[in-house]
Amino acid sequence: MSTNKVNIxxxxxxxxxxxxxxxxxxxxxxxxxxxxxxxxxxxxxxxFPISSPGDFTSVNEISKIIKHATVCGLTRAVQKDIxxxxxxxxxxxxxxxxxxxxxxxxxxxxxxxxNREDILERAIQCVKWAKNxxxxxxxxxxxxxxxxNDYLARVVEAVIKAGATVVNIPDTTGYCLPNQYGNKMAYxxxxxxxxxxxxLSCHCHNDLGLATANSIEGVINGARQxxxxxxxxxxxxxxxxxxxxxxxxxxHKDLGFYSxxxxxxxxxxxxxxxxxxxVPVQPNKAIVGANAFSHSSGIHQDGFLKSAITxxxxxxxDVGADISKIVLTARSGRSALAFRLKxxxxxxxxxxxxxxxxxxxxxADNKKEINDEDLHQMAKQHESVETV
Ligand code: KIV
Ligand code: ZN
Numbered sequence: 001m002s003t004n005k006v007n008i009x010x011x012x013x014x015x016x017x018x019x020x021x022x023x024x025x026x027x028x029x030x031x032x033x034x035x036x037x038x039x040x041x042x043x044x045x046x047x048f049p050i051s052s053p054g055d056f057t058s059v060n061e062i063s064k065i066i067k068h069a070t071v072c073g074l075t076r077a078v079q080k081d082i083x084x085x086x087x088x089x090x091x092x093x094x095x096x097x098x099x100x101x102x103x104x105x106x107x108x109x110x111x112x113x114x115n116r117e118d119i120l121e122r123a124i125q126c127v128k129w130a131k132n133x134x135x136x137x138x139x140x141x142x143x144x145x146x147x148x149n150d151y152l153a154r155v156v157e158a159v160i161k162a163g164a165t166v167v168n169i170p171d172t173t174g175y176c177l178p179n180q181y182g183n184k185m186a187y188x189x190x191x192x193x194x195x196x197x198x199x200l201s202c203h204c205h206n207d208l209g210l211a212t213a214n215s216i217e218g219v220i221n222g223a224r225q226x227x228x229x230x231x232x233x234x235x236x237x238x239x240x241x242x243x244x245x246x247x248x249x250x251x252h253k254d255l256g257f258y259s260x261x262x263x264x265x266x267x268x269x270x271x272x273x274x275x276x277x278x279v280p281v282q283p284n285k286a287i288v289g290a291n292a293f294s295h296s297s298g299i300h301q302d303g304f305l306k307s308a309i310t311x312x313x314x315x316x317x318d319v320g321a322d323i324s325k326i327v328l329t330a331r332s333g334r335s336a337l338a339f340r341l342k343x344x345x346x347x348x349x350x351x352x353x354x355x356x357x358x359x360x361x362x363x364a365d366n367k368k369e370i371n372d373e374d375l376h377q378m379a380k381q382h383e384s385v386e387t388v
Pocket of ligand 1: 015140142143168170171172173203205
């Protein structure tokens with residue numbers, strides 16, 4: 001593998017938008033596309049042009065304004081889909097058509113009532129059609145996660161021969177274990193004779209909570225593109241979360257990979273997506289959750305206040321998050337209480353803090369969290385007792 005750069009393919013505007021209730025209008029999509037370009041993603045999957053006139057317009061307008069990133073439109077392996085996608089992408093500086101078909105026996109039999117040879121032929125045909133319009137054609141083998149590896153290798157070899165520049169290996173149902181997904185990539189690298197003519201791409205769903213692990217395992221085994229969404233939005237349990245994979249690559253320099261994403265923009269963009277799609281981010285979400293940089297137990301707070309690295313592997317500034325928080329609950333310790341009181345301007349000695357801590361525990365046992373107002377009250381009470 002000649003390069004260690006991992007291309008980030010953002011599909012918030014396509015797979016992410018498939019979340020019920022998250023539909024975006026053209027203006028909202030344009031704003032997010034511009035923010036994604038500023039973030040530094042390499043490819044923006046702007047939509048599925050044949051799916052509705054509104055999505056056609058969105059892809060078309062995004063194609064006009066995006067300067068550096070590749071703009072991609074999704075299609076089925078259907079000639080009309082491909083023609084419409086090509087039309088929607090006609091102003092893009094770097095257009096890509098993303099076309100494909102289900103390759104697992106579940107899809108071949110259950111969805112298409114077909115057989116492997118016919119599906120192989122349709123896969124070749126859709127890439128050839130797309131090549132009439134654009135150079136950059138990505139092929140997806142839907143449900144590759146549950147596709148027999150020998151057959152998948154035949155399909156991949158054939159679509160590369162037909163002109164595919166990128167081959168997407170989706171774990172559509174989020175079924176694979178990390179080693180299975182990694183082995184699949186390795187199998188393709190070792191058994192597809194023309195594999196060096198295309199980039200392998202990871203597209204993992206999160207049904208078992210393994211999407212990030214699977215994508216990273218895919219990269220370790222030869223993939224150089226990850227398809228992902230902001231906040232991990234997407235069908236059912238969602239897609240691979242962009243912020244997670246980008247930070248894995250950044251924090252694990254030992255892996256030797258990098259992306260072009262400006263990580264300082266991750267938290268602002270997460271909030272923007274959450275607001276426009278009206279989907280709150282779970283508080284314990286890695287990188288962008290409200291608690292990702294909060295410390296609440298006494299043991300952690302004491303260590304963190306002595307040296308941040310004891311309990312934080314990421315500097316919040318690096319991902320555009322608010323500074324780390326010391327949250328006060330009944331599990332907090334004296335050092336955290338002293339720290340918060342000092343921040344509010346009180347200069348208590350050790351004996352004062354000991355006395356205040358007993359009061360603090362009584363209040364904290366009856367409240368979920370102690371806020372600044374509670375602290376002021378405790379401090380004032382303590383000061384008035386001391387001066388009597
Ligand atoms: O999950 C999937 O297989 C997809 C394809 C359409 C790329 O989203
Ligand atoms: Zn998907």
